[in-house]
Amino acid sequence: MDLTLKIWRQKDSNSKGQMVDYKVTEISEHMSFLEMMDVLNEQLVNSGDEPVAFDHDCREGICGMCSMYINGEAHGPDRGITTCQLHMRMFKDGDTITIEPFRASAFPVIKDLVVDRESFERIQHAGGFISVNTSGNTQDANALPISKIAADEAMDAAACIGCGACVASCKNSSAMLFVGAKVSQYALLPQGQIEAKERVLNMVAQMDKEGFGNCTNTGACEVECPKGISLENIARMNREYLKASI
Amino acid sequence: MSGLLSSSIARKFAMALSALFLVFFLLMHVSINILSLFSEDAFNTASHFMGTNPLIQFVMQPILIIGVVFHFALGLILEIKNRKAQGVKYAQNNGAANSTWMSRNMIYSGAVILLLIAVHFVDFWFPELNYKYVQGLPEDPNRYYHELVEHFQNPARVGIYALAFIFLALHLLHGFQSAFQSMGANNKYTKGLKNFFAGYAIVVPALFIIIVLFHFLNH
Numbered sequence: 152m153d154l155t156l157k158i159w160r161q162k163d164s165n166s167k168g169q170m171v172d173y174k175v176t177e178i179s180e181h182m183s184f185l186e187m188m189d190v191l192n193e194q195l196v197n198s199g200d201e202p203v204a205f206d207h208d209c210r211e212g213i214c215g216m217c218s219m220y221i222n223g224e225a226h227g228p229d230r231g232i233t234t235c236q237l238h239m240r241m242f243k244d245g246d247t248i249t250i251e252p253f254r255a256s257a258f259p260v261i262k263d264l265v266v267d268r269e270s271f272e273r274i275q276h277a278g279g280f281i282s283v284n285t286s287g288n289t290q291d292a293n294a295l296p297i298s299k300i301a302a303d304e305a306m307d308a309a310a311c312i313g314c315g316a317c318v319a320s321c322k323n324s325s326a327m328l329f330v331g332a333k334v335s336q337y338a339l340l341p342q343g344q345i346e347a348k349e350r351v352l353n354m355v356a357q358m359d360k361e362g363f364g365n366c367t368n369t370g371a372c373e374v375e376c377p378k379g380i381s382l383e384n385i386a387r388m389n390r391e392y393l394k395a396s397i
Numbered sequence: 398m399s400g401l402l403s404s405s406i407a408r409k410f411a412m413a414l415s416a417l418f419l420v421f422f423l424l425m426h427v428s429i430n431i432l433s434l435f436s437e438d439a440f441n442t443a444s445h446f447m448g449t450n451p452l453i454q455f456v457m458q459p460i461l462i463i464g465v466v467f468h469f470a471l472g473l474i475l476e477i478k479n480r481k482a483q484g485v486k487y488a489q490n491n492g493a494a495n496s497t498w499m500s501r502n503m504i505y506s507g508a509v510i511l512l513l514i515a516v517h518f519v520d521f522w523f524p525e526l527n528y529k530y531v532q533g534l535p536e537d538p539n540r541y542y543h544e545l546v547e548h549f550q551n552p553a554r555v556g557i558y559a560l561a562f563i564f565l566a567l568h569l570l571h572g573f574q575s576a577f578q579s580m581g582a583n584n585k586y587t588k589g590l591k592n593f594f595a596g597y598a599i600v601v602p603a604l605f606i607i608i609v610l611f612h613f614l615n616h
C-alpha cells in the first residue's frame with residue numbers, strides 16, 4: 152500500500168519542531184508499524200536526508216520503549232498493544248497517517264519522535280521498590296502466605312511496562328495510572344507493607360514535582376494502556392495515600 | 398490551604414468531597430420542589446421551613462455557597478494547571494476514541510451550571526434577600542408557591558433552565574462516579590453503584606425539568 156505520513160520533526164530539545172509530509176510506497180500489510188518506519192528511514196538515508204528518530208528496543212511488545220502518537224492515539228488505533236505490535240493491516244492504501252511524539256511537559260522531546268521519560272525513572276527511585284537483604288539468607292518463597300486474588304492483582308499491576316501511553320493519552324498529562332500500578336503492586340503484597348507509607352507519599356510527591364497534571368478520571372489511560380492496567384489501581388493509590396496521610 | 402491542597406491526590410479528594418456535598422444538596426433541593434407538583438400547601442410548608450429556620454439560613458446556606466465557590470475555583474485552578482502540564486498540543490488528537498465527551502468537557506458543563514446558579518440567584522435568591530432583610534416584610538408562609546409559578550411563566554426562562562439542567566446531567570454523568578473513584582472507591586464491588594450514579598445523573602436533572610415545565614404548562 153502507498154501512504155502519506157505526516158511526521159513531527161524536531162532537531163533537538165531546544166529547536167522548534169514542525170509536521171513534515173513524506174510518502175512511502177509498497178508497504179506490506181504484514182509489516183509492523185516500526186518496520187514501515189524503517190522503510191521510510193532507509194528511503195531518507197538513501198536520498199541523503201536525516202532519518203526520523205524514534206524509540207524502540209525489544210520490538211516484542213514487552214519493553215515499552217516504542218512510543219509515538221499515531222492518528223490521535225497513543226500506539227495508534229489498535230488496543231492492548233505497543234507501537235511495535237501495531238500492524239500495517241490496520242491501515243488502508245492511500246491513508247494519511249499522523250505521527251507525533253508523546254506530548255506532556257514532563258516528557259520533553261529529545262529529537263523527532265523520541266521523548267525523555269526519565270521522569271518515570273525518578274518516580275520509581277522515590278519509592279517503587281522494596282528494601283530486602285539479599286546477602287545469603289534467602290527466605291522460602293512460601294513462608295509468607297499470599298491469597299490467590301492478591302497475587303493475581305499484584306501481578307496485573309506489575310504488568311505495567313512504564314511506556315507512558317497513559318500520560319500521552321491523558322488530556323491532563325496525568326501519570327496516575329503508572330504510579331497507581333507501581334504503588335499497587337507492592338500495596339497488595341506483604342513484602343510491600345513495611346515501606347507502604349513512605350512509598351505512596353514519596354512517589355506522589357515526585358510525580359507532582361515532575362509536572363504531571365491532575366487526574367480527572369476520564370479513563371483514557373486505561374483504554375490506551377497496552378497492558379490493560381485498570382483504573383482500580385488509581386483508586387487503590389488514593390486509598391493508600393489517604394491511609395498514609397492520617 | 399495551599400499546604401493542604403499541595404498534592405494532586407489531596408486536590409482530588411477536595412474536588413470529590415465538595416462534589417458529593419453538592420450532589421447531596423441537589424437531592425434535597427429537588428425533593429422539596431417535587432412537592433410543588435402535588436400540593437401547594439406542602440411546598441409552602443417546606444419552603445417556609447427552609448427560608449426561616451436559622452440553622453439552614455445562617456449555617457447551611459453559607460456552607461453551601463462556600464462549597465459551590467470552592468468546587469468551581471478548584472476546578473478552574475486544576476484546568477489551568479492541566480493545560481500547562483500538557484505543553485505542546487497534538488496536531489491530531491482523537492479523544493473520543495478513549496473517553497466520553499462529558500469527561501473531557503467538565504470545565505464547560507461546569508461553567509454552564511455556574512451560569513444557571515447566577516440566573517437562579519437573580520431570579521430567586523436576591524428577591525428573597527430583598528423581601529426578608531432589605532424591606533423587612535413580614536413572613537407570609539403561603540407566598541412561595543406563587544413566586545415559583547410566577548417565575549416559570551416566561552418561556553425564555555423555562556428554556557434557559559431546561560437547557561442548563563441538561564448540562565447539569567452531563568456534568569453529573571461523569572462527575573458523580575468520578576468522585577467515587579477519587580475517594581478510592583473502585584473495585585469489583587462498586588460496579589453496580591455506577592448504574593446508580595448514572596441513574597441519579599439523569600433522573601435528578603430530568604425531575605427539575607419536569608417541575609419547570611409543569612408549572613409553565615399548567616398555569
Ligand code: SF4
Binds near residue numbers: 317328372377
Ligand atoms: S500504566 Fe499502562 S500505559 Fe501507563 S506506563 Fe504502565 S503500561 Fe504504559
Ligand code: FES
Binds near residue numbers: 208210211212213215
Ligand atoms: S519496542 Fe519494546 S515494546 Fe515496542
